Amino acid sequence: MSRSTQRVWAARVAVAVLGSYGLAALVSVAALALPGRTIDGVVAGMLISFAVASAVAVVVFAARAGARGGVRPRVSWLHTWAGLLAAWVLYTVFWTGSLAFYREELTAWMQPEAPPQARQVDVAALSDRIAAHLTEAAPGATRWSIELPDVRRLTPTAYWSGPDNDGAQAFDSLTGAPRFARATAGGEFFYRFHYQLHHLPYRWGRWIVGIAALLGLVAMVSGVVVHRKLFADFFTFRAGKGRRSWLDAHNALSVLPLPFHFMIVYSGLVILGFQYMPWGALAAFDGADKRRAAIAAETVATWPAGTPSGQAAPLAPLAPLLRQAEQRWGGQGVDRVVVHHPGDTAARVLVVRGSAGRVTHSREFLLFDGHSGALLQASGPVGTPAAVLGGLYALHLGRFADPVLQAICFLLGLAGTAMVGTGLVLWTAARGQAAGPRFVARGNVAVLAGLLFASAAYLWANRLLPVDVPLRPEVEIRCFFAAWAMALGIACLLRPARAWPLLWSASALAFGALPLLNVLTTQRPFWRSLATGDAVFVGVDLACAALSACLCVMAVHAQRRATRPP
Incomplete structure (x- = not known):
């Protein structure tokens, strides 16, 4: 790529980043001119601003459609790099957010001495x-x-x-x-981690997740523009074809759950939208106390x-x-x-x-x-914008869902995790052994496989740590990060071809052995839970077994690729 071309692309990226956020901020302020109450304009402007930001970024790269290559190559570049820059954070958020659909159940599983709780009570x-x-x-x-x-x-x-x-x-x-x-930190740890990370000031964590979510929204919008045969791609999978198979898997995991992924990413942005896009509220109300009081009166009981x-x-x-x-x-x-x-x-x-x-x-x-x-x-009815915000909040949390819909939301969240993961693997597979792709390949091992290994270690720590250890919830979390750091060390020391099967196998073993560990450390083994109708313990044991089976398949596939002659 020549220097002049590099300058053009750098300028286009700057316009896309600054222009999309700047125009979105102007829209959030302009919404104050809408008829109705001031707070309605503030909330409406915030809701619209994120859609404007993602659309402007795509339009900037789609400009000059008559130029050489047309629209799709330009937008494909945006899709690739927006997704890549946010991918590790998005993968982590999708995985921990999916687990957060069962945060109460995970917390109950992590307190085995407490008797099962009734769901229907006075x-x-x-x-x-x-x-x-x-x-x-x-x-x-x-x-x-x-x-x-x-x-x-x-x-x-x-x-x-x-x-x-x-x-x-x-x-x-x-x-x-x-x-x-x-x-125990329980399932609450995964819930809070998915929107503000950990070991960081919570505002920093929320900004990191928010930037990743906005990039993810841009990647999804641009992905729709890029694909000529969007829905046909869902029914296409060519096994054993190397990079082509990864692309088919990425497309399949992206198409069917696309409405859910749009909803979950967009709603995640607007839930914390007044932190990311405060300009309408700043223009409407003088003083932080007035702003907080006005927003809380419309959105919080x-x-x-x-x-x-x-x-x-x-x-x-x-x-x-x-x-x-x-x-x-x-x-x-x-x-x-x-x-x-x-x-x-x-x-x-x-x-x-x-x-x-x-x-x-x-x-x-x-x-x-x-x-x-x-x-x-x-309480009286809230304004229409606040009602929309409340609906998006409810859809994101999924607390209205019955057990079947809750499981569907969980599986769709896992599909989002796999979508991001296959995109990362596809990017490194397409770029060979250059220094940048090698760095990303090792990071992929640490994040994609390491996060699952750390999650299993967190559950193991809950069972093996003494019950009366001081600061026990924090010690569980330290075990999570210690296991993740171990995975990072393996990714740095071993070639990815060796590290992938090792970490997938370790994760499969860790999750698969959790039901046995539960037998040895609690009075609620699988068969007793099944006999007494203890849905939480039965569900966690079955989920660990199913996840272990999937990870075994991943380990076998990675081992075959590692031993395949070049």
């Missing part, structure tokens, strides 16, 4: 039992927050805060008694705590308040109960609606007088 009666415990255990608390069980959340948990201390306690979903089990009166008064029973909410929202419609100033005449009880029976995360709540139990306020 949350109204349960709330009174938990409130009675909090009255005794946290007498000086100024705020309670009680997360109640639903079809997805297995374990009720109460949090309290006050001038004396803060705390949290899990409860049995049937009896309301305090529930004690080993400390919250209420000002108010000032305590200083006069003691018993808290009204919570059960009647929750039954009023259930009459409005249906059974298991309550997500949590927040109590401000319990034990004071100025107490307020906020009952927040959950995601059961609705595909939206839009805020909806009832506010009660905590002393008399009188209904003070019911």
Whole structure:
């Protein structure tokens, strides 16, 4: 490539990056001119801005269609490099995000001494039992927050805060008694890792993930432009054809789940959109406090705590308040109960609606007088842009899903993981032994195979670490990163042809042996869980066995390629 061509491409990249974000920022501000409330324009502008940014980037590279080569080669270059720059982060996000669809179930599996929790419970009666415990255990608390069980959340948990201390306690979903089990980071680690990484300031992690997500959105839009036979590619797979097989696999994994991948990446951007695209809110509201209050009032179920009166008064029973909410929202419609100033005449009880029976995360709540139990306020409808944002939030989390739809979302997330992985392998296979591709090839081994090995090590650490080890959740996470660092060392020391089968085999063994480890370290082996209908332990054991089988296939394939004569 000549220097003049390099300068042209550098200029085109600069225009694509700066122009796409700059125009998107202008659109987010221009949306304030839309008729309606100011906050509606702020939210609408943020929602539109990310679509504008990805479209502008593609248009910049598709410009001058009549030039030599036409549109597709230019957009193909964008597709390749946007995907490559974001690929390692996107692979990590897709994998940990897929596991996060089962974060409650993973946490329950990682606390085997706790009895199985019922999914159908009387949350109204349960709330009174938990409130009675909090009255005794946290007498000086100024705020309670009680997360109640639903079809997805297995374990009720109460949090309290006050001038004396803060705390949290899990409860049995049937009896309301305090529930004690080993400390663990559980599935929450994968959930938080998928949008803010770890061992980084959380804002940095969110920016890294956000930039990768925007590049991923650009790669998907440009990928649609590039493929002439988009849907025909899904039905085409030529096994044993080397690079052609990787391309067929990449196309197949990209086409059918494409709507899901668009949704999951775009919704992930807009959920944290006011961090990435704050310009509309900055133009609309003076001061950070006003901005936060205006956005929270439209998107979050919250209420000002108010000032305590200083006069003691018993808290009204919570059960009647929750039954009023259930009459409005249906059974298991309550997500949590927040109590401000319990034990004071100025107490307020906020009952927040959950995601059961609705595909939206839009805020909806009832506010009660905590002393008399009188209904003070019911939340009104949110604006259309906030309703769209709430719907995207709900689709991203998937908490409304029944077990079948939950499994489908999980498998589609794994398809996204494999889509990114096959794209990386395809890129290195097409570029031979140059220095850049060699670096990427070793990084692929560390990220693609190493991340799975680290995930298995994390689950092993949960079973093997002493129950009373100090800072146990953090030690589990350190084991995860230690295993990942080991995988990186293997990738650096061995040629990729040797490292791939080694790490795939190690991961297959680690996941495949987890059900046996569960037999040796807990009282809930597979056969007993199957006999008692313990869906969580049965499901995790079966998922580990299925994943182990897939990794065995990958290991065998990698070993055959390593031993194939050049």
